[in-house]
Amino acid sequence: MLEAIHLHKRYHQGDIDVVAVDHFSFRFPPGLTAVVGPSGSGKTTLLNLLAGFDVPTEGEVRLDGTVLSRLSEDARSEVRLKHMGFVFQQWNLVPTLTAWENVAFPMMLAGIGQRERQARAAALLESVGLEKRAHHLPNKLSGGEQQRVAIARSLALNPPILFADEPTGNLDSVAGAKVVELLTAQAREGRTVILVTHDLELARKAERVLYLRDGRLIQVEETRPNPEIPGRAS
Numbered sequence: 001m002l003e004a005i006h007l008h009k010r011y012h013q014g015d016i017d018v019v020a021v022d023h024f025s026f027r028f029p030p031g032l033t034a035v036v037g038p039s040g041s042g043k044t045t046l047l048n049l050l051a052g053f054d055v056p057t058e059g060e061v062r063l064d065g066t067v068l069s070r071l072s073e074d075a076r077s078e079v080r081l082k083h084m085g086f087v088f089q090q091w092n093l094v095p096t097l098t099a100w101e102n103v104a105f106p107m108m109l110a111g112i113g114q115r116e117r118q119a120r121a122a123a124l125l126e127s128v129g130l131e132k133r134a135h136h137l138p139n140k141l142s143g144g145e146q147q148r149v150a151i152a153r154s155l156a157l158n159p160p161i162l163f164a165d166e167p168t169g170n171l172d173s174v175a176g177a178k179v180v181e182l183l184t185a186q187a188r189e190g191r192t193v194i195l196v197t198h199d200l201e202l203a204r205k206a207e208r209v210l211y212l213r214d215g216r217l218i219q220v221e222e223t224r225p226n227p228e229i230p231g232r233a234s
């Protein structure tokens with residue numbers, strides 16, 4: 001379980017202090033949670049704190065009880081490798097590697113043997129509908145296809161948590177809808193998926209929407225009942 005407790009992040013910009021995240025507390029349950037807010041409201045800073053890329057000025061992020069900011073940077077990298085997957089607005093695929101090699105790459109870093117890498121990369125590309133594009137280089141794929149490769153890659157080590165920061169920002173609406181469908185499918189499988197977006201329509205496809213303003217969590221909207229929670233009407 002990923003949990004933010006009184007998370008606070010202040011930056012110094014010259015003589016002034018900027019509060020990017022202001023005493024944010026939330027427990028992220030499994031399923032799809034969207035984070036929305038205007039530009040500068042702290043969405044990316046929040047994501048960086050939750051993933052342990054950055055450390056808070058006050059407060060803490062706990063992952064299954066472990067406080068991320070008390071770990072060394074190396075230990076936080078290890079936690080990310082084992083527990084978190086990332087999908088960004090820019091697909092960040094390695095341009096000289098094929099779709100298949102891009103998906104297999106994190107598995108190589110994690111020391112997974114070649115046969116298992118082959119089988120898992122093939123299954124992941126199939127799950128995003130790209131088995132026929134496995135041997136294409138990224139520049140031979142459309143933006144939507146590249147993003148689907150990035151999703152397959154983010155799942156390579158089977159992380160329980162998936163962060164997606166504006167994953168549809170560079171895509172047309174059809175390709176964007178497909179990406180959100182894939183993220184929703186991951187959430188249904190029990191992953192904790194955190195989607196940062198400007199797009200309210202997209203956000204409302206999530207089970208809950210967190211509204212940020214000036215770094216503060218101003219509203220939590222439950223958009224649809226979670227069928228996993230007994231006793232709630234569907």
Ligand SMILES: Nc1ncnc2c1ncn2[C@@H]1O[C@H](COP(=O)(O)OP(=O)(O)OP(=O)(O)O)[C@@H](O)[C@H]1O
Pocket residue numbers: 011012013018019020037038039040041042043044045046
């Ligand atoms: N490294 C930094 N140093 C100083 N100020 C920063 C830094 N990173 C972010 N900020 C400030 O913190 C605030 C929140 O920024 P952040 O990028 O988290 O917002 P955002 O909601 O992700 O914006 P956008 O939607 O435009 O990406 C802004 O006022 C920004 O200028």
